[in-house]
Structure formats: structure tokens, C-alpha cells
Amino acid sequence: MNVLIIDPDDARAALVAEGLRLDDSLHGATLHIWPRFELARLSEINPDMVIIACESPDRDTLDALQIAHEHAPRPVAMFVDRSDANTTAQALEAGVAAYVVDGYAPNRVASILSVAAHRFNLMQTLRHDLSKARADLAARKTIDRAKGVLMTSRGIGEEEAYRLMRKHAMDSGRPIAAIAEDILAISDLLKKRDDGC
Amino acid sequence: MLSVRIGFSPLNDAALVVLAEALGFYSAEGLDVSLSREANWSNIRDKLSYGLLDGAHVLATLPLARGLGLGPAIGHIIAPMALGANGNSVVISSKLKEVFEGLGASTLLESARALRLVIQHRRAVSEGKVTLAIPFNYSPHHFVLRHWLAAGGIDPDRQVQWVVLPPSRMADHLRDGVIDGFCSGSPWPQMAELNGDGVVLFSDPAFWTLKPEKVLALRGVWAEEHPEAAVALTRALLRAGQWAIDPAHADELALILSREAYVRAPLEAIQAALAPGGAGLILDPQTATFPWISHAKWFIGQFVRWGLTEGSHDFDAIARRVYRPDLWRQAAAPLGLSLPVEDEKDEGGADAPWMLPAAPDPVLMPPNTLFDGGVFRVRRP
Numbered sequence: 001m002n003v004l005i006i007d008p009d010d011a012r013a014a015l016v017a018e019g020l021r022l023d024d025s026l027h028g029a030t031l032h033i034w035p036r037f038e039l040a041r042l043s044e045i046n047p048d049m050v051i052i053a054c055e056s057p058d059r060d061t062l063d064a065l066q067i068a069h070e071h072a073p074r075p076v077a078m079f080v081d082r083s084d085a086n087t088t089a090q091a092l093e094a095g096v097a098a099y100v101v102d103g104y105a106p107n108r109v110a111s112i113l114s115v116a117a118h119r120f121n122l123m124q125t126l127r128h129d130l131s132k133a134r135a136d137l138a139a140r141k142t143i144d145r146a147k148g149v150l151m152t153s154r155g156i157g158e159e160e161a162y163r164l165m166r167k168h169a170m171d172s173g174r175p176i177a178a179i180a181e182d183i184l185a186i187s188d189l190l191k192k193r194d195d196g197c
Numbered sequence: 198m199l200s201v202r203i204g205f206s207p208l209n210d211a212a213l214v215v216l217a218e219a220l221g222f223y224s225a226e227g228l229d230v231s232l233s234r235e236a237n238w239s240n241i242r243d244k245l246s247y248g249l250l251d252g253a254h255v256l257a258t259l260p261l262a263r264g265l266g267l268g269p270a271i272g273h274i275i276a277p278m279a280l281g282a283n284g285n286s287v288v289i290s291s292k293l294k295e296v297f298e299g300l301g302a303s304t305l306l307e308s309a310r311a312l313r314l315v316i317q318h319r320r321a322v323s324e325g326k327v328t329l330a331i332p333f334n335y336s337p338h339h340f341v342l343r344h345w346l347a348a349g350g351i352d353p354d355r356q357v358q359w360v361v362l363p364p365s366r367m368a369d370h371l372r373d374g375v376i377d378g379f380c381s382g383s384p385w386p387q388m389a390e391l392n393g394d395g396v397v398l399f400s401d402p403a404f405w406t407l408k409p410e411k412v413l414a415l416r417g418v419w420a421e422e423h424p425e426a427a428v429a430l431t432r433a434l435l436r437a438g439q440w441a442i443d444p445a446h447a448d449e450l451a452l453i454l455s456r457e458a459y460v461r462a463p464l465e466a467i468q469a470a471l472a473p474g475g476a477g478l479i480l481d482p483q484t485a486t487f488p489w490i491s492h493a494k495w496f497i498g499q500f501v502r503w504g505l506t507e508g509s510h511d512f513d514a515i516a517r518r519v520y521r522p523d524l525w526r527q528a529a530a531p532l533g534l535s536l537p538v539e540d541e542k543d544e545g546g547a548d549a550p551w552m553l554p555a556a557p558d559p560v561l562m563p564p565n566t567l568f569d570g571g572v573f574r575v576r577r578p
Contacts, residue, residue, distance in 0.1 A: 039360065054240045057363035063239040064334045064361035066268075067505075078239070078269040085271075089247040097243065 001029040001105070003112065004047040006037050008056055012123040016051065016096075019119040025111055037061055039071045048104040050076070051116050054095045062099055074102045081110050088113075094120040139177035146180035149187045198229040199426050204241045204253035207234060207460045208364075208382040209470050209478055210284040210411045211254045212450065213486075215459040216437040225436070226429040234458065237363060238333045245416050246272045252430060254280055255414040261496050262335040264519045265506045273417030277431045277524035279492070280411040281438070282485040283401035283477035284470075285338055286386035287345075289378035290371055294396045305399055305568040309349020316356050328358040330367050330379035338380040340499040341404050348569050353503070368394040382410075383470030383478065384462045391466055402477035405545070405567045407485065409492040412520075420524075431528035438482030439532065447471070483534050484562055488520040491541040495573050535560050539575075546572035 003020065007013040013033045020026055032045050037058035052059050065076035079098040081087040087110050091097060094117040100109055143165070150161040165183070169176040201223075205211040215232065217223050223230040233250065235241050242259060244250040260274040289297075293315065302311035316327050331338045343353040351357065362370060364381040368389035371379060378398070379386075389395045401408045413434060420427040441450055451471055455464045470476040479485040493516035500506045522540045529536060535555035542553070547565040 054243075055236050057236045057365055059237040059239045060333050060363060061361045063237075067334060069360075070358060078243075080269050080271070085247075089249075092240075092243050092247055093249060097239070 001026075001049070001108070002045060002047040003029050003031050004045055004050045005031060005033045005052075005116075006035075006050060006056055006058065006062070007033070007053040008035050009053065009123075010035065012053070012120065015123050016116050016119040019115045019122075020112060023111070023115055025108065039069070042071055048101055049079075049109055049112065050099040050101070051112070052097055052099065053120075054092065054097055059097065065099075072101075076101050077103070079106075079109050079113060081113075084110070087117075090114075091117040091120075094118075094124075096120045139175075139180075142177055142184065143180045146183040149183055153187070198224070198227055199423065200229045200231065201252065201426065201430065202231055202233060202250050203430075204233045204235045204244060204250045206238065206241065206254060206382075207462070208254075208284070208411075209384055209454055209460065209467060209476065210281055210382055211460070212441060212454060212478070212480055213280050213434040213437040214254045214413075215456075216441060216450070216453060217433045219453045219456075219459075220437065220440060222433040222436045222440075223430075226433040228426060228429055228433065230430075230433075232458075238336075241414075242268065245274055245414060248416065248419075250416070251419045252413060252415045254411055256333060256336050257409050257412045257492065258335045258337055258340070258496050258500075259333075260412065260414050260519045261493060261500070261515070264515045265497065265500060265510060267335060267500075267506060274414050274519065275417050275420055275521050275524075276412040276414055276488050276493075276519055277420075277427060277521045277528070278413050278434060278486045278488055279409055280413055280434070280486065281481075282407045282409060282479040284410050285341070285380055285382050285408075286400040286470075286476050287342065287378060287380045287398045288367070288371065288386045288389050288395040289398045290374070291393075291396055293377055294398070297398075305345060305403060306348055308398060309345050309351065311349075312346070313349050313351050316351060326356070326358040327378075328360060328376045330360050330362040330370065330376045330381075332361065332364055332381055334361060335500070335505065337408070337410050337496070338382075340496070340503070341401070341408070342380050343503055344499070345404065345568075368392065371395045383476040384460065384466035387469040387475065388462060388466040391463075391469065400476045403568060405565075407479070407563060407565045409489070409496070412488060428524055428527045431524055432532065435482040435486060435529055435532055435534065438480050438486060441480040442482075479563075482529070482532075483560055487525055487537055488522050489540070489542060489544075490516045490520055490522065491544050491573065491575055493517075493520040494541075495544055498573070541575040543575055544573040545570070 005013050005016055017031045017033060020031060039061060052062055065072045076099050079100045091113050096116050098113040147161045165176055165179050169179045205214045218232055241253045241255055245253055260276050262268055263274050296315055297308050297311045300311040302308040329342055346353045364385040367379040367381055370376045372394040386397050390397050415427055440446060451464060451468045454460045454467050494512050497512050526536045535558050538554040545567040549564055551562050553560040553562045
């Protein structure tokens with residue numbers, strides 16, 4: 001069985017491929033990954049099934065192959081799970097659709113699509129977690145720098161500086177990182193005046 | 198406020214849909230609309246089918262294809278209004294343009310005949326078929342190109358290779374010689390021309406002065422559950438049209454379209470398409486947004502003509518199940534627009550401005566002609 005994965009997002013495509021390799025029912029399937037759909041190269045792979053990211057602009061090219069084409073003599077049709085409309089709907093919501101060539105093995109197609117949808121959701125969760133972790137790290141750095149500014153300008157210790165910021169944050173009902181940003185901005189302003197322009 | 202999810206494709210003819218958000222017409226009609234910029238038509242079709250969108254800016258042919266039972270989608274889709282008229286252009290390679298000029302072809306009929314000579318020549322010297330790109334199989338673009346080719350004596354099925362491409366990739370393929378021409382909504386053709394990738398051969402108005410193109414599509418189930426919202430949504434878009442036809446708003450219209458969240462294309466290309474002599478997009482709510490049953494029937498006729506569906510359909514029943522002039526009238530009446538008396542009109546054959554019977558006042562309509570002089574007549578009892 002030949003499965004072609006089309007996704008402009010390399011990392012996500014790799015995650016989908018990994019998910020499919022781990023699936024026992026798919027033992028022996030050959031996976032191919034393309035960042036974009038190239039009709040002229042379709043016969044090189046001759047896939048039985050194509051998984052495509054909905055955000056790929058090439059989806060309409062693939063979708064059009066339900067009408068016979070020189071490069072795709074076998075009709076390609078979007079896979080819609082008639083017995084379980086949820087599979088298709090959940091996949092679309094996750095941002096992925098499946099196409100089958102010549103009505104290939106429907107029972108396996110549904111499970112492949114489910115795995116792909118699961119991996120698309122996983123990727124989104126990973127990306128979300130990563131961006132949150134990055135934001136947390138940036139906030140911590142800002143707080144540390146602001147603490148340094150307070151320690152120098154007021155001649156206080158680290159703990160006292162942090163306590164001051166936290167109190168201000170609580171009094172003003174704003175996150176401590178925002179208070180730290182204010183301190184840094186104002187200290188920059190003061191520094192520039194010191195430069196004597 | 199009712200939450201409504203509306204999809205659109207990044208094209209100039211999504212103008213009414215994006216203007217209504219940018220200018221607050223949705224909220225003025227009591228709707229909390231969130232727009233979703235979609236990368237392809239298949240996505241919009243499927244999201245409408247599975248309830249991930251309530252409505253969308255779509256090719257007029259998309260809900261009709263559904264009405265004809267074509268494609269994978271489930272569920273009924275209705276069209277309470279057109280989102281304007283025209284807006285597409287046909288772009289060809291500069292090489293082909295030179296050949297056309299050498300043959301003295303200046304009208305559409307002449308250029309189609311010139312292309313026939315090119316096709317014959319290529320076959321004689323065993324070169325590849327002339328290849329043309331369209332954005333979607335079931336599209337007005339496809340029908341316009343086929344009608345134009347057939348007028349020049351070309352068999353669009355056997356003598357031309359068709360390929361479906363996203364408009365964003367068409368210019369690259371043209372420059373690289375993979376295709377000989379394409380038809381796309383603006384501003385892509387104008388961008389291709391500005392970048393020197395090809396030349397605009399003709400735009401919609403040269404083919405048909407008032408060509409139907411995009412409609413507002415609503416998920417049938419949603420519209421049944423929210424009949425008032427369906428009318429309010431239509432009204433918000435008609436109000437956007439009333440704003441858009443004021444010449445004083447031309448610059449702002451182009452600026453809004455060019456935004457990152459909307460068309461996300463260079464302002465220069467968007468303006469070139471909107472300018473006189475450009476893609477001919479008409480946003481006038483009075484003359485270019487009524488969902489004419491005769492438009493729907495013309496399109497269904499094209500599906501049949503090109504063998505995309507069997508001919509045994511009840512044209513009238515399908516057209517009226519999908520196109521909903523009754524909803525347009527409900528939406529338009531409080532805005533001071535005149536309501537057409539009939540749901541159908543002759544398409545083509547009006548070379549000069551003409552009066553459309555409407556209430557309270559008749560409407561002065563722009564010319565309605567096709568380049569080949571063809572007329573699609575309403576059958577009157």
C-alpha cells in the first residue's frame with residue numbers, strides 16, 4: 001500500500017508519518033511525503049491513498065482528479081466515511097482530508113485518516129505548548145533584568161526587589177512580567193537622558 | 198449577538214464579505230461574524246457541509262454542483278445573493294500573445310480562432326497540447342474558457358489539456374512554460390502582468406458584460422434554523438455594496454482589501470484590477486447582487502453542455518432550490534433598493550442600458566451582452 005502525505009509543514013508531516021508507522025494495522029505501507037502536490041510526478045508514486053493538509057493551496061488540484069486526467073487516469077475521490085460521519089468531520093476540524101484512488105480499501109483508509117487527524121491535533125498542542133514555554137522563558141528573563149535594575153537603583157537585595165515588584169503587581173492587578181517591562185522601559189528612558197542628548 | 202462563521206477566498210471579489218467586517222455592517226445587523234480566510238475551494242465546500250462554516254464567499258457554480266449531486270459534500274447549500282459581477286481575467290504567455298498579434302487577432306472570437314491555428318501547428322510539429330489552468334473544475338472560469346474556445350472551433354475536451362491550480366501558483370507555471378494560459382479571479386492576473394509573467398488577454402466584461410461569478414453560500418440547515426440571521430447577513434453585505442459603489446471610497450476599498458487578514462496582495466495589483474479597464478468587478482447591490490434564477494440555469498446548462506452531469510435534471514427545480522431571490526428581496530426592501538418583479542431575465546442580447554421592471558421603481562440596468570452575441574432566453578408560457 002502506497003500512502004502519499006502532502007503538507008507544507010515538514011514537521012507535522014513527519015509526525016503524521018511516525019504515527020502511521022507505529023500503527024500495527026498499517027504494517028508494510030510505504031509512506032511518501034511531499035511539501036506540495038505535483039501532478040506530473042504522481043505516476044512515480046502511484047499512491048493508493050493521499051493525505052493532504054487542508055491549508056495546502058494544492059488541495060483543489062488533487063480534488064479535481066475525480067475527473068480522469070492524463071496524469072491520473074484512475075479517478076481520485078475524497079474519502080468520506082459513510083458509516084461514521086464523525087471521522088471525516090473530526091479530520092476536517094483538525095485540518096486534514098484524505099483521498100482514495102480507485103476506491104481503495106475503505107476500512108484501512110478510515111483508520112489512517114483517524115491517525116493523521118490525531119497527529120494534526122497533537123502538532124497543534126505541541127506548538128501551543130512550545131510557544132507558551134517560550135513566552136514563560138522570556139517573561140522570566142525580563143523579570144530578572146528588572147530585578148537587577150531595582151537592586152542597583154535602590155541599593156536593595158534580590159529578594160526585596162522581587163517582593164517590591166510582586167506587591168506592585170498585586171496592587172495594580174497586572175502580571176509581574178508587565179511590571180518588569182515597565183521598569184525596563186522607564187530605566188531605558190532615564191538612561192538616555194543621562195547620555196545627555 | 199448570534200455567532201456566525203463565514204469563509205472567504207483571498208480575492209478582490211470577496212470585497213463585500215470583508216468590507217462588512219471592516220466597516221461594522223455585520224454588528225450593525227446584530228451578527229457576531231468571524232471570518233475565516235481559506236486556502237482552497239474544497240475546504241470551503243467541506244466546511245460548509247460539515248458545519249464548520251455557516252456561510253461563505255464561493256464560486257456561483259459550487260452550490261449548483263452540490264444541487265446537481267456532484268462532488269463529495271453532504272448537505273444542501275443555498276445562495277441568497279450574488280457578491281457582484283465579473284472580476285476574472287484570462288492571462289496568456291507573452292509568446293502566445295505575440296502569435297495572436299502576428300495573426301491580427303484583437304477580438305475574443307479572433308483570438309480563439311488564432312489559438313485554433315496554434316493548436317493545429319503544435320500537433321503538426323508534435324509539440325505538447327495547449328495547457329490551460331483553472332482554479333476549480335466546477336467553476337465559472339472553466340465554463341468561460343470552454344465557451345470561448347468552442348467559439349473559435351476548438352474542442353475543449355480533446356484539443357486542450359486542463360489543469361486545476363491554485364491562483365497563487367498560476368503565474369509561476371506560466372513563466373516556466375508548464376501552462377500556456379490561465380483564468381483567475383483578481384488580483385492574481387494583474388500581479389502576473391505586473392511581474393512580467395504573462396499578459397492579460399481579456400477580462401470578464403469582454404466575455405459577458407455582466408457575468409455572474411461569486412455568491413454568498415449558506416449552509417441549508419443553518420439558514421432554516423436561523424431565517425432572520427440569513428436575511429440580516431444578506432442585508433449587511435448589501436449595505437457593504439452601497440458603501441462600495443461610492444467613488445469617494447475607491448482608495449479605502451483597495452486599502453481594506455490589501456490588508457494582511459483579507460486578500461494580502463500588493464496594493465498596486467489590487468488597484469490595477471479595480472481600475473477602469475481592469476477586471477471589471479461590479480459591486481453595485483442594485484444591479485449586480487440579485488441571485489437571478491436565469492444565472493443559475495445558465496450555469497446548470499454549462500454543466501450539461503460540457504458533460505459534467507447528465508442532462509436529465511429539472512433545471513428549474515434545482516435552480517430554485519439553490520438560488521433564493523426571496524431572501525434577497527427580504528434583505529433589500531428596507532435598504533431602499535428596488536425589487537425585481539421577476540426571478541429570471543434574458544441573459545445576453547442587451548447592447549445598451551435597459552429598464553428592468555422592479556418595485557417601487559424600475560431599475561436602469563447596464564448592458565447585458567455576450568461576446569458571441571448569444572442570448573440565453575427565459576422560456577415564457
